[in-house]
Each structure stands twice: as structure tokens, then as C-alpha cells.
Amino acid sequence: MSTLGLTATGSALEAIDRHLPALLEDRVASRLGAQDATLWGEQARDEAARRLGWISPFADARAVVADVEALAAELRRAGLTRVVLAGMGGSSLAPEVIAAAAGVPLEVLDSTDPLEVADVIGRDLDRTVLVVSSKSGSTVETDSQRRIVERALREAGVDPAERIVVVTDPGSPLHEAAEAAHYRAVFTADPTVGGRYSALTAFGLVPAGLAGADVAALVDEAESVAGLLTADDVENPGLRLGAAIGGTSPLRDKLVISDLGSGLPGFGDWAEQLLAESTGKDGTGLLPVVVAPGDPETVSAAGDLLQVQIAGADVPEDDAPAHGLRVSGSLGAQMLTWEVATAVAGRLLGINPFDQPDVEAAKAAARALLDAPTGPAESGAVLQGVEVSGPAAVTESADLRSALGAVVGLIPPGGYLAVQAYLSRHADAELAGIRSELAELAGRPVTFGWGPRFLHSTGQYHKGGPATGVFLQVTGAAGTDVEVPDRAFSLGRLIAAQASGDADVLRALGRPVITVHLPRRAAGIAALRDAARGR
Structure with a gap:
């Protein structure tokens, strides 16, 4: 048997208390177990009818x-x-x-x-x-x-x-x-x-x-909690978790996910896709911000942040976040619980948690660029060996430090910065450390995604969710290329088209996009991180 632990405090607990009675009265859990496609409204009914086998x-x-x-x-x-x-x-x-x-x-x-x-x-x-x-x-x-x-x-x-x-x-x-x-x-x-x-x-x-x-x-772990997750029971962890993440008022739509010895490395990245792609549409949604313990977002008092800790069973409860959740349990049990919670949150947010209407736009833009001749590069500036393009407030900066300051200055109230790295998440892993450094500089949440991986994850939220994101693309020269057999493009051309295509779609939606290109990856990453740290 698997065990699940769920502790809620502050706004998260208030959301549970507010929404749980209606979720129980409407028999949401048992109807979900019966694969009732009407749970998310008439507009979502056809899609939901084809998507409830999970x-x-x-x-x-x-x-x-x-x-x-x-x-x-x-x-x-x-x-x-x-x-x-x-x-x-x-x-x-x-x-x-x-x-x-x-x-x-x-x-x-x-x-x-x-x-x-x-x-x-x-x-x-x-x-x-x-x-x-x-x-x-x-x-x-x-x-x-x-x-x-x-x-x-x-x-x-x-x-x-x-x-x-x-x-x-x-x-x-x-x-x-x-x-x-x-x-x-x-x-x-x-x-x-x-x-x-x-x-x-x-x-x-x-x-x-x-x-x-x-x-x-x-x-086995998942099946051991399936009965509880489909029961109209006040202790149902799927209902409680869904109410907490999707029902705060005002909505705490940035879910700061940190790991406290859960033994489930990478769980935050899996939950990030589940939550962002399922809920980020129709101008609303939940944006997961995957961080390490002690990162700036974990100590922020901003009213739009909800702390979510994935914890080991032995983590003491007395240091739970003031407004947030602590979830523990085996991997199979948590996976099924978070899936249920995401579906419940979708109901509370009034969206269809099973479609991804804005994902195809970036794919179509990339295909169009692959089929077209390469156009001229966007104009910009070269700062400390890094090519920077985007709004004039950024490109007219004297150095990288001031350019990054201009980038975070574009973040609107209640907004966030998304770093999108079209590089190797193994060879260029050092770049990921800039996430927390930019969060310190900005005083606002910062997400980090490897491209094109994030296009199949947070990409839906960035386009379909609230228009509060600022996007920092990082691309780099590879020094090599790999041809794709029986296709008219190489990987180098493909990843460039994916970056440019996504940027074009974001700009068309009115989202600010800044691109930094690294002619020399290692040196460029070092320069960016030094600038973020004020060196």
C-alpha cells in the first residue's frame, strides 16, 4: 500500500475549505471515476470524452x-x-x-x-x-x-x-x-x-x-490510492490538492515547486508540463516555477505565489510554508493524485484541461521557416561577445548587466520571466544556474526551459495563459551539424527554425521577446551568468 501526505496552510487551506463542499456535493470525484465528460462544461465535452482513460x-x-x-x-x-x-x-x-x-x-x-x-x-x-x-x-x-x-x-x-x-x-x-x-x-x-x-x-x-x-x-502504488481519488470523500487528496492549486482567491497562479528530500528527482519537471499545458489557456492558468530550496521565490511574500513542496516523509511539518502545500508519497501515488488534481483545478478555473490549442502555432511557424530561405538576422547589438536582439531598451544597453536589467524591467506587475535555452541541456547545463540569479535580480518568478523541450510543456501557458510573460531566448553556435536522413533540413536548421518560429508567435501575441545568441557557448554562458550576478 502507498501512503500520501498533504498539508495545506494559509491561502491553500482556505481554498480547500471554500471549494471542497461543492466538489463533494457535485460528486466530482466519483463522476471522474466514471469518466463523466460533462465535468468541464459543454465546450470541453467532446475532447474530454476522448481523454479520460488515464x-x-x-x-x-x-x-x-x-x-x-x-x-x-x-x-x-x-x-x-x-x-x-x-x-x-x-x-x-x-x-x-x-x-x-x-x-x-x-x-x-x-x-x-x-x-x-x-x-x-x-x-x-x-x-x-x-x-x-x-x-x-x-x-x-x-x-x-x-x-x-x-x-x-x-x-x-x-x-x-x-x-x-x-x-x-x-x-x-x-x-x-x-x-x-x-x-x-x-x-x-x-x-x-x-x-x-x-x-x-x-x-x-x-x-x-x-x-x-x-x-x-x-x-501498484497508483492503484492503491485510486479508490480514494475517485471517492466523494472529504479526505480525497486529489480534490484537496486540486482545490488548493486552482481555487485560491485572488488566484495564486505561480506554483513555486521545490523538492525537500522526496527521492523523486525530476518530479517538478513532470508536474510542470502536466499543470502548465493543461491549465494555461483562455487567458488564465497555473504556471509552475521549478526551483531549488532556498531560491529567491521560496522566500518571496508576493501575493501571486503559492509554495508547493514535494517532500520526503520525514520532513517535519512545523516548517511548512505560510501559504502553500507540502505533498509527500510514493511516485505512482503522486502521479495519479496530481493528474486528478489538475483535472479538478481545470474545473475550478473554467477551462478544458485536456486540449492544447496554442501549441500548434509554434510548430506551424517552425515548419514555415524550414520551407523558406533563411532571412536576415534581426538587428541588435554585440555586448561582451554576446549578440543581443529585441526591444531598444535592451539592445541600447552599455553592457550585459544593464541589458539584463532592462530585460527584467519589462516584467509587468504580476508577471514573470521565462528563460528559453535552445542549447544542450547536458553540455550547456551550466546555463541553468542563471534562473535563480535572474530571479534575485528581478524580484519576480523566473522559469527555465530547454528548447525545444519546453515547447511541449510550458509553451502552451506562455501563449494561452495570462499575457504577463517576458521571454529571454538563448541560442548558440554548435560548431557542428547533423543532417536528418531523407529530410531537406539539418538539426542546426531545425532548432534555429523552432526558436525563430516560437519567437514570432510570441511577438504576434504582444509578448516581449529578447534573443541572445552565443557565438562561443561556454564563454557566452559565463558572461551571461557573471552579468546576472553583477560581476
Whole structure:
């Protein structure tokens, strides 16, 4: 059996007390358990009717677990011990946190950065299995990654079909292509489960299970709380958590997520996608701000911040945040609880938590740029070796420090800064440290996302949520490129089109966008961080 702990204080507790009686009277939990598509209003009814399989995934999950365990043993006997996952959004974030919590190695390839992809194909191909995970199979990042790794395996003298495992929806283009290519294994998932709710389906279980995680135990953990989560009970943690995050008044729409020894590394990144993509639309939503303990947002008294601590069971309750939540429990139990809470919060916010109406805009803009000749670069300035473009208040700055000051000066009351790094999250990991430094400089919440990964996560909120964001894009010269087989573009061109396309969409929506380009990545990252720290 799994245990869940939920402590609420201040505004979060007030929200629970205010909304729980109506949630119980309306039988929201039991209707969710019965997959009642009317819970979010008539406008969301058709979409919800096709997207509620996640509330009871257990029969399918157990069948997948048995097949995964058999395949994992087979691969180990063949000496294939390196599992690489090509997937985006929910297809990568859930298995990444499952594997990390289990302490097993899973290499997640969710980037189009040439340096990152070149590193993956440049080593250990003799023991590599590639899991290609995509609901449709048409995701440009995943399709490109599959083509590149498949070519690398072939050039290494390996039959790619023996090394590729596919996870997709039944009847998808990827399903048909995988069957035709006779890939080693094909797993299909319930098509009534959307990507960000798919942690307890084949999308979460197959890659993590092949990497060595005990996914049977994960399913057990989730199923142990399923009865409570679908009961109209005052102690239902899904109802309580959903009321707390979606029902504060005035709305504390920045959820500052920190980890206090939970043993679930990366959980905040998984929750970030679930919450931001599900709720960030129609001019409202919840913006997760994933931080480390002690970061500036964790001690801020701003009225639009709600502290959310993912804690270990032994963390004392007497130091819980003044306005916020402390959640503890096993990974499987928390995943299902947060999914329920997100659906409940969507009801309170008056939105459809199952669509993502603004995600396609950036994809379309990127495709248009790939099909068009490269245009002239946006005008700007060169500050300490870093190319800066954007509003004149930024580009007319004397140095990087004053430029960053001008950037944070653009943040409106109640707003936030989003750093969007179209670089390698491994080779360029040092850049992520600028998040807390800019939060200190700005006195406002700062999010950090690796592109194009965040386009499948917070990208929906940035376009569909409140128009209070300022966007700092960071791009960089790679010094190398990787051609995509049978496509008319390289990864270098693709990631540039994704950055430019997203910036164009944000600007068209009236959001301020500043781009800094690093001709020399290491030196540029060091210069940016020094500037953020006032050096």
C-alpha cells in the first residue's frame, strides 16, 4: 500500500475549505471515476470524452508490465544495456522521472541541438536500444531523432530493426511504419489518454521498465490510492490538492515547486508540463516555477505565489510554508493524485484541461521557416561577445548587466520571466544556474526551459495563459551539424527554425521577446551568468 501526505496552510487551506463542499456535493470525484465528460462544461465535452482513460489505466498497465519485463530480460541477455529514449513532452518527462527515482540509467533524447544528438550517436552503439515514443509518430523532433540514430546504427554495422522499440497509439503512422520495418517490439497505448496524462501507460512504463525500473511496483502504488481519488470523500487528496492549486482567491497562479528530500528527482519537471499545458489557456492558468530550496521565490511574500513542496516523509511539518502545500508519497501515488488534481483545478478555473490549442502555432511557424530561405538576422547589438536582439531598451544597453536589467524591467506587475535555452541541456547545463540569479535580480518568478523541450510543456501557458510573460531566448553556435536522413533540413536548421518560429508567435501575441545568441557557448554562458550576478 502507498501512503500520501498533504498539508495545506494559509491561502491553500482556505481554498480547500471554500471549494471542497461543492466538489463533494457535485460528486466530482466519483463522476471522474466514471469518466463523466460533462465535468468541464459543454465546450470541453467532446475532447474530454476522448481523454479520460488515464483515470483507470491499471488493466492495460499490467499487461504492458509483463511484456516489458520479458523484453528487458531478453535485451540484457543480448548485452543491450543502454536504453536511449527519443520522445518529447509526456513521452519523455514521465519515464525520465520514473527511471531517476529508481536510480536506473535512461538517456533521454528530447533535443534537436546538434551537439546533444551527436553525443548520443557518438558512443556505445554496440549496446544501445532506441525507444521511439510518440502518440502520432509525426512529431518532428522524434522522427528526426529516429532517422539519425537508425542511420548511425546501420553505419556501425548493426541492423536497426533489431535495436528499435516503438511506443505509439494504435493505427498511428508510426505504428504502421514500425510494423512494416519489423522493429524489435511495438507497444501501443490507450488512445483515450493524452500525452501529459500518460505516465501510467506504455509511454511511461516501457522506457523506464527497459532501463530497469520496477514499473510493476509503480502501478501498484497508483492503484492503491485510486479508490480514494475517485471517492466523494472529504479526505480525497486529489480534490484537496486540486482545490488548493486552482481555487485560491485572488488566484495564486505561480506554483513555486521545490523538492525537500522526496527521492523523486525530476518530479517538478513532470508536474510542470502536466499543470502548465493543461491549465494555461483562455487567458488564465497555473504556471509552475521549478526551483531549488532556498531560491529567491521560496522566500518571496508576493501575493501571486503559492509554495508547493514535494517532500520526503520525514520532513517535519512545523516548517511548512505560510501559504502553500507540502505533498509527500510514493511516485505512482503522486502521479495519479496530481493528474486528478489538475483535472479538478481545470474545473475550478473554467477551462478544458485536456486540449492544447496554442501549441500548434509554434510548430506551424517552425515548419514555415524550414520551407523558406533563411532571412536576415534581426538587428541588435554585440555586448561582451554576446549578440543581443529585441526591444531598444535592451539592445541600447552599455553592457550585459544593464541589458539584463532592462530585460527584467519589462516584467509587468504580476508577471514573470521565462528563460528559453535552445542549447544542450547536458553540455550547456551550466546555463541553468542563471534562473535563480535572474530571479534575485528581478524580484519576480523566473522559469527555465530547454528548447525545444519546453515547447511541449510550458509553451502552451506562455501563449494561452495570462499575457504577463517576458521571454529571454538563448541560442548558440554548435560548431557542428547533423543532417536528418531523407529530410531537406539539418538539426542546426531545425532548432534555429523552432526558436525563430516560437519567437514570432510570441511577438504576434504582444509578448516581449529578447534573443541572445552565443557565438562561443561556454564563454557566452559565463558572461551571461557573471552579468546576472553583477560581476
